[in-house]
Amino acid sequence: MDTSELTALLTPEGLRLLDEAGPIASTDDAARTVSRLRAAGHSLDLVSAVVGQARLRVKAATKFGPFAERMLFTRAGLEQATRLSIAARHAGRFRAARIDSVADLGCGIGGDALGMAGIGIRVHAVDADEVTAAIAAYNLAPFGDAASVTHARAEDVDLSGTDAVWLDPARRTAGHSETRQVSAAEWSPSLEWVFELLKTKPGGVKLGPGFDRAQIPDDLEAQWISADGSTIELVLWSGSLAREGVRRAALVVRGSDAWELTAPADTPDVEVRELGAFVHEPDGAVIRARLIGEVARALDAGMLAPGIAYLTSDAALTSPFVSSFRVREQLPADPKKLAQALRARGIGTLEIKKRGVDVDPAVLRKKLSLRGDESATLILTRVGSKRLALLADRV
Incomplete structure (x- = not known):
């Protein structure tokens, strides 16, 4: 537009x-x-x-x-906007910290500002793009004086009247439709400016889940968030918004339910063990937060292979932080032999999951020529140089 x-x-x-x-x-x-x-x-x-x-x-x-x-x-604004259910959770953290006013710097179409204004937090939303700022003003208009919008650069805003800040640096080229990602050195406002601001104000900064962990300051809480199976963002929290003793967190949201795993630091992986009766795939937020070890210990599980995010166990346990599968059997990894084995079992509907192997599931599916009324999950991975093809059922 x-x-x-x-x-x-x-x-x-x-x-x-x-x-x-x-x-x-x-x-x-x-x-x-x-x-x-x-x-x-x-x-x-x-x-x-x-x-x-x-x-x-x-x-x-x-x-x-x-x-x-x-x-x-705008098309770009919608793609980059925080979904309202997650924005409400962000706003809840501000409210829990007894923060009454927030400057939303880089507000986009106003998704996070809606979450804040919706629970009574006064929000001043700012965006450097004139059209985007105007759209945010329209979206926030129902909240009257509790929400205001300014067309300005984040760096130029007077923050003296606000308790905290929320930042969503522009990580794509300017525009309202087709945009592309840019390197961290080109973000606006810059990471250096953002991190300096977080030293002086309580705040949160929304980043992509694949953000370089080496750039996360030691004094910030890093919270990875997944929603309905997709890892959607990393939020870094500072000041009173960062929880004492928490530096790594994985928040898993499914529908209206949520579970969180927290730790003071990355958790070391558990030892590798032989394939058991179950295979568990940690949620993406757990993997990004490097809290696989925490989950493994709760499931009495071990790593299926070094450096690959699959766990295995014999205990009939699961958790909200993993997808669990009961292993039926191990099948040949060769596509022709695998196809024969699946046809012999009448499997016509197959979920294909893979880690640690160079396989295109769409291409493999065509080669398998599936036929039958049965359904299953195929887990493709490796242990050392050996490929594994595990036929399993979701728990």
Whole structure:
């Protein structure tokens, strides 16, 4: 969305047309709506903005639920926005630390600011992009004076009236649609500036889950977060927002439920052991936080192989921090022999999981020519130079 489209949309007529358009989920629906609105005499900028927003609202429902129906977006802003359920958890940490006002520096479309304002925290949202800041202002307007938005660089904001900061450095090229990731040296604001600010203010900074661990300052709490099976972000917490004695945390969220594993430092992996009756795959947040050892001890499990994030045990135990599989049998790893074995067992539906082996599951699936009514999970990995193909069932 460019400035002319936003200007056309942010009018009584534009917002009325957007509400009347309803959800637009397909290209055919979009084409029909464009034809109808243009035939009614509406400008190209307005039609483009209305149809674009109606399509983005459909996509945004996965992150914002029913709230998406009354929000505005850019494509890049939606991709980078924190889903509302996670933003609410971030806001809850500020509230638990008795923080009343937060400066959201790099607010994007306002996802995290919504979570804060929604529980009564005064939030001042800031974004360096004019269109994005305007969209954030629209999304936060229902909160009145409790939420304000400024178009400015994070580095230029007066923070004297705020208790804490929330930062989401721009990690992609500027733009509202197609963007690309840039190196940490090009982030805005810079990491150096962010880390210096966190020395003076309690705060949190949202980063990608693959952030270089060597750059994490020792005095910050690092919390990796996964949601519904995907590891989505790393948050570094400072000051009163960092929990005493916690430097590594893995927060696992599934739907409305959440579990967290914390430790004062990385946890050493447990010893390797022979394949047992069960294989456990740690959640991505646990792997990123390097807390596999904590989970393994709770499951009475060992590593299946050095440096590969699979655990194995004989105990019929599982936990929210792993996906557990009961091993049926070990099959040949050779694709032709594997295909024969699966057909002999009537397996037509197969989940393929792999770690430590160079295998493209999509390519392998074609080679297997699956047929049958049975279902199973195939775990592909290695122990040393030996490849393993384990037929298993989810627990």
